[in-house]
Amino acid sequence: MTLANPRTGQIRMSADTSAAKSGNPAVTLTDGATGKTFQLPVLKGTTGPDVVDIRKLYGESGYFTFDPGFTSTGACESKITYIDGDAGILLHRGYPIEQLAEKSDFMEVCYLLLHGELPTVSEKVEFEKNITYHTMVHEQLAAFYRGFRRDAHPMAIMCGVVGALSAFYHDSTDIEDPQQRMIASHRLIAKMPTIAAMAYKYSIGQPFMYPKNELSYAENFLYMTFGVPCEPWKPNPILSKAMDKIFILHADHEQNASTSTVRTAGSSGANPFACIAAGIASLWGPAHGGANEAVLKMLKEIGHKDRIPEFVKRAKDKNDSFRLMGFGHRVYKNYDPRAKVMQQTCYEVLDSLGIKNEPLLPIAMELERIALEDEYFVERKLYPNVDFYSGIILKAMNFPTSMFTALFALARTVGWISQWKEMIEDPTQKISRPRQLYTGYTGRDYVPVEARG
């Protein structure tokens, strides 16, 4: 491979055959300007593309690499989640997402992500107990909510409240102590449903509901969200199962923007509550976790099947910033495996709720059909992603659109905290500090204000 550089000539990268023969694969970089060569080791994972180890590149050659958006950069070593975007494969600790969604439950998946293995019966009982007994939040934290406007977006509240947890749980902020790291992980997984449900209750002016220990994780969240103190609340097993499945499908997704944010924040030694608050902020954007909210808005705006071609045309127009929400993915260049499970869950939920005429479903299905046949989308390998159907399910379950991303944050917390823990426990971990290609002014002298034209 030859990389042309107008300023310094060319860098030639070639496979180092002698290094490969010795069992230590490497590539050789040749600087066209000076003729100097540099050997870069090639590291192999258990599966997936090999990576060129450039950690010593700058020190030895004086070059940085340039990769905005990190499209070709592996920023860490990880054993948690594997994605093959071309084949549409997603594995957690080696287990396919389809099997986990069908056969497992969210608590098991949390244990798996955190500890690396599925729990035994006794480990599962103990883990569920640990999570259950951490679901309440400090009473003073509840008072914190009253500082927000009632119409605040739940994600705005969650950024603030989750960040504030570090002010309440001082006994689990020492990141050097493995036990404190585990307690913080349990606390975050346990309290997130309470925090998200409270954000919702606050926005509609209803009293906060305390968690109930006899309920499962998903049931408890539905209870705290939709229950009221003056009436008994009974779980609907199909909806609880669907909620649990939605949590599983969102539990982790390798080094995406929010996870990388959590790792970057944590790389400086920041406490886990602050790091997860940073992840929530990153997730909020419409290109990431905010997409399911945007999908529903888009489907409502389309309004009728007849108007789909008009929106597809707009999505293809480079002068129009409109994109088909719920379509495309940085990594998946095939059908997102989570989207398939989500589509099935969508039918189950609508069926169980007796919703025969959900007006947005036919629009979504027709949009998917048209886009999957359209040359523009086919060429660019743009398929529906996890968010395409999740909004319809959540709407049917009665969640307001503004809660969609909050639900995503709730479910992703286990992924974030597992990745954070893995990073802290990695002896090679360093503070994240990317470099840049500077294109601004070089040094110039200060000009007093009266002398500036």
Ligand code: CMC
């Ligand atoms: N509608 C229309 N065109 C699209 C879309 C879309 N949804 N997504 C990508 N493209 C086009 C894009 O314009 C570009 O075309 P060209 O090569 O002619 O310039 C090409 O496809 C590649 O796009 P990209 O922006 O380079 O791809 P990316 O990997 O940087 O972006 C993405 C990935 C998810 C941000 C993007 O596909 C997108 O904005 N999708 C809509 C938002 C969405 O659904 N996000 C949820 C992602 S899944 C949940 C999560 O993990 O958070």
